[in-house]
Amino acid sequence: MTPLDKIRNFSIIAHIDHGKSTLADRLIQRTGGLTEREMSAQVLDNMDIEKERGITIKAQTVRLDWKGHVLNLMDTPGHVDFAYEVSRSLAACEGALLVVDAAQGVEAQTLANVYQSIEHDHEIVPVINKIDLPAAEPEKVRKEIEDVIGLDASNAILASAKSGIGIDEILDAIVERIPAPKGDASQPLKAMLVDSWYDPYLGVVILVRVMAGVLRKGAEIAFMAGGTKHLVDRVGCFRPKIEQLTELGPGEIGFITAQIKEVAQTAVGDTITDAKKPAAEALPGFKLVQPVVFCGLFPVDAADFDKLRESISRLRLNDASFTFEMESSAALGFGFRCGFLGLLHLEIIQERLTREYDLDLITTAPSVVYKIQLAHDRGEIELHNPADMPDPSKIASIEEPWIEAVIYCPDEYLGSILKLCQDRRGVQKNLTYVGGRAQVTYDLPLNEVVFDFYDRLKSISRGYASFDYHQIGYREGDLVKMSIMVNAEPVDALSMIVHRGTAESRGRGMCERLKDLIPRHLFKIPIQAAIGGKVIARETIAAMRKDVTAKCYGGDASRKKKLLEKQKEGKKRMREYGSVSIPQEAFIAALRMGDEN
Structure with missing residues (x-):
């Protein structure tokens, strides 16, 4: 057990692409964690997708030795989805x-992360x-x-993680400026579950920080929020x-395994005790993590449905924060309705399914x-899928989530961002200037x-604007369900919930796009956007x-004239009995472009 005064626990806070993972690499290298030969760039980022995008998705920890002290580095995600x-x-x-x-x-x-810190x-x-860098100021x-x-930044350390400048000064500053942890080894065990992931050989690996007591091998532990023993x-x-x-003694950070088979049993932030x-x-x-954004995932080839089910189940082994349930759509066949922590999380899961499990997917518009x-007074219901919206006559009010x-x-770029x-x-809410840059709330x-x-x-900002948000609760809004109908048949996968004020422009944009995407048939095809029984936009594909x-x-x-009349009759009959086949590409394009106007 390491004495408390020799332990330092710290994390690295940074915006995306400010050099957090590279700095972690240098600290590991300088303290001899890995030899030159074992090093690779972004050594703590395990997934290819983390390395390519330069983002951290899962928290990692590493223990370093420096001048008789033990330094525990927590490499945390930076994105708001993982707040x-x-x-x-x-x-x-x-x-x-x-x-x-x-x-x-x-x-x-x-x-955002500094204020949390x-x-x-x-x-x-x-x-x-x-x-x-030449542009450094x-x-x-x-x-x-x-x-x-x-x-106070008067004693800020000037460094370059890439070239190794200032690394020793950073390590010294960690020892000198960051306080040692507190904790009593004689107290009952209290450890925080920081993160967990699935390892095919070890089962679920749990990252823990011991606050009090001692966590020993062979001990029986209990999860206080989960209510399970291991x-x-x-x-x-x-x-x-x-x-x-x-x-592991008080103040120490490490990992444990306890023959747990599912990550879902290990909620982040839970307390582990004896x-x-x-x-x-x-x-x-x-607190339990709740999904914020929902969308449908459907295989492009219906025969891949079982493969998709298996792949999603395997992904969930490693990421308990996303949820899924089966759903079927008349237009897209069988698939899953999935819940995510945010848009980046959605994108990561989708990319991992495509890459790691070789699946072609259609994603419906996120809601x-x-x-x-x-x-x-029939109570309150939560609506995850626009297709399940009850009849408007049964609704008293609809509330939607807002963010700051x-x-x-x-x-x-301020003018176009305000627009x-x-x-x-x-x-x-607010507009201030800080050193030649605007901060808008x-x-x-x-x-x-x-x-x-x-x-x-x-x-619109050529990549220069940065954006961060947090949820501030629900507010009532004038929201309606907009359905898209092709040849008088509603297409459930394209229905969405929109604000009444923007419904018309949104509907017109969708109809125009579908007109370009659906191939011509032998009969005229009307494409309509409707709210309830009222059509708000229409386009017609010529025969x-x-x-x-x-x-x-x-x-x-x-x-x-006789021949033309005969043709007209045939067209009329064909329109009554003919069905419009919408190609998968048209769906993908319509949903991907989502909202351009």
């Missing part, structure tokens, strides 16, 4: 390195990274940290290679969870953000027509 996991990882530490890019400056996610009463060590960034965040069969730490230990001598109360801050108050968004952008937020029913309906808000924001009068030359006009 709860980040909060638990931060709760397991006493301090944080705040990494800011010397060329980019403070950005939205840096702020301050809430946990952390000692924060500012690090200005990438000082060897360390003094300007130093001032920005002081102005925007309000942290026998610990392995205790250890990552350096970053696995090292087996006999026990089954025979349990702690009096659980650690504060635990959020609406709360519907039923008329005549903070957007940072250079001054010249974008205005178009998406945003309510401006908006309340926005989540429904308007899940489509392509982030992509639009990036394209393909054979020239039946080609064989008539000269003679009486009534001969031509």
